[in-house]
Amino acid sequence: MTEDLSDQAAILVMFKAHLAENNNWLDFASFMHHALFDPKYGYYMRDTYKFGSRGDFITAPEISDLFGRTVAKQCAQIIQMTGGSILELGGGSGVLGSDILLELDRMDHTLDEYLFFEPSAALTGRQKDRIARLAPNIRSRVRWVSELPKNFTGIILANEVFDALPVHLLSLNVNGWQERGVVVDNESLVWQDRPIEDERLYHAIDGLDVNFPYVTEVCLAVNSLVNELSQSLDVGAILAFDYGYEHSSYYHPNRRDGTLSCHYQHKVDSDPLERLGHKDITAHVDFSRLAHAAHDVGLEVSGYVSQADFLVNCGFTDLLAAIDPEQMDAYLPAASAAQKLLSPTVMGEMFKVISLTRGINEPLFGFSHRDRRHML
Numbered sequence: 001m002t003e004d005l006s007d008q009a010a011i012l013v014m015f016k017a018h019l020a021e022n023n024n025w026l027d028f029a030s031f032m033h034h035a036l037f038d039p040k041y042g043y044y045m046r047d048t049y050k051f052g053s054r055g056d057f058i059t060a061p062e063i064s065d066l067f068g069r070t071v072a073k074q075c076a077q078i079i080q081m082t083g084g085s086i087l088e089l090g091g092g093s094g095v096l097g098s099d100i101l102l103e104l105d106r107m108d109h110t111l112d113e114y115l116f117f118e119p120s121a122a123l124t125g126r127q128k129d130r131i132a133r134l135a136p137n138i139r140s141r142v143r144w145v146s147e148l149p150k151n152f153t154g155i156i157l158a159n160e161v162f163d164a165l166p167v168h169l170l171s172l173n174v175n176g177w178q179e180r181g182v183v184v185d186n187e188s189l190v191w192q193d194r195p196i197e198d199e200r201l202y203h204a205i206d207g208l209d210v211n212f213p214y215v216t217e218v219c220l221a222v223n224s225l226v227n228e229l230s231q232s233l234d235v236g237a238i239l240a241f242d243y244g245y246e247h248s249s250y251y252h253p254n255r256r257d258g259t260l261s262c263h264y265q266h267k268v269d270s271d272p273l274e275r276l277g278h279k280d281i282t283a284h285v286d287f288s289r290l291a292h293a294a295h296d297v298g299l300e301v302s303g304y305v306s307q308a309d310f311l312v313n314c315g316f317t318d319l320l321a322a323i324d325p326e327q328m329d330a331y332l333p334a335a336s337a338a339q340k341l342l343s344p345t346v347m348g349e350m351f352k353v354i355s356l357t358r359g360i361n362e363p364l365f366g367f368s369h370r371d372r373r374h375m376l
């Protein structure tokens with residue numbers, strides 16, 4: 001407890017320094033960036049368990065290797081067309097990379113390389129431990145990069161990366177739209193709304209037909225990341241998996257509190273100003289913004305489906321059917337994982353998959369049925 005208090009006091013000192021450099025008001029995107037990625041105190045930079053039962057939340061690849069094995073089928077189709085490598089952004093514990101590499105090996109598909117681009121040194125360490133367990137002929141293809149490669153050919157994967165990008169908070173109250181930021185009051189961080197100054201934020205809410213009180217998020221960082229990925233990608237596909245909505249649903253009049261949420265020991269709450277640096281902070285992805293950002297930098301938005309449809313389109317159910325139901329030890333966890341990954345009430349519908357491609361002319365089979373690009 002004493003350790004906790006001194007940790008929180010040290011984080012408050014860190015935030016006070018940032019506030020002092022910013023006229024004593026920090027926009028929420030800057031706050032979120034420091035809370036997640038401060039080199040010493042940021043949530044993702046600490047060497048603690050984040051994923052799975054010992055951590056704070058669970059992601060699809062952590063639920064079952066059936067997820068990574070199914071994604072590998074889509075990767076195999078793309079690599080057959082383009083050749084080249086896979087670049088995984090924010091690889092977490094390394095489990096998705098490991099499962100994809102094993103499945104591609106089983107399918108006799110060779111990659112030039114599997115690259116991890118991970119801002120957290122602590123998570124890079126976990127990825128290295130995981131990959132070290134693979135056979136030498138597989139792990140020899142794996143490399144960690146500290147910058148996005150130039151002239152990349154192949155596949156860029158991002159599972160639950162876009163939801164970790166910092167968002168700006170906007171609040172509609174009796175005075176109209178304002179930007180929500182953070183100040184220090186009585187030795188605590190508290191909210192304070194100010195007039196919006198950034199034109200891009202005005203533009204984002206322009207025309208929204210909602211009533212006050214209403215709080216929502218705008219992720220300007222999506223545009224920067226998509227632009228950087230586009231500059232990196234010569235030929236191939238970016239596949240992003242994440243929870244989120246299309247614009248009309250994201251900014252629905254009934255979604256009055258936005259989508260910002262925090263995850264700590266498998267509990268979800270909406271107060272990012274408490275337990276600083278110890279909770280994951282995330283916002284749903286506005287897939288329409290992501291798609292428009294991609295279009296603006298010359299990428300083709302070539303598919304957009306629910307996670308359940310993507311997995312089924314890629315042959316998830318064949319992998320499941322190949323497990324003998326008599327082998328209860330293997331079958332029961334697989335059936336339970338299938339329920340979580342596919343069910344519309346768990347991850348199947350809330351999670352979407354979008355493909356952004358360049359120089360690929362054939363349709364990707366992960367998006368062959370129930371493509372919903374018309375909703376973006």
Ligand SMILES: C[S@@+](CC[C@H](N)C(=O)[O-])C[C@H]1O[C@@H](n2cnc3c(N)ncnc32)[C@H](O)[C@@H]1O
Binds near residue numbers: 051118158
């Ligand atoms: C919610 S975790 C998901 C981890 C993993 N992909 C999974 O599904 O289990 C978010 C990951 O994205 C990484 N991340 C956050 N911002 C990033 C960025 N701009 N570029 C690359 N990775 C990023 C984090 O360090 C972390 O590894």
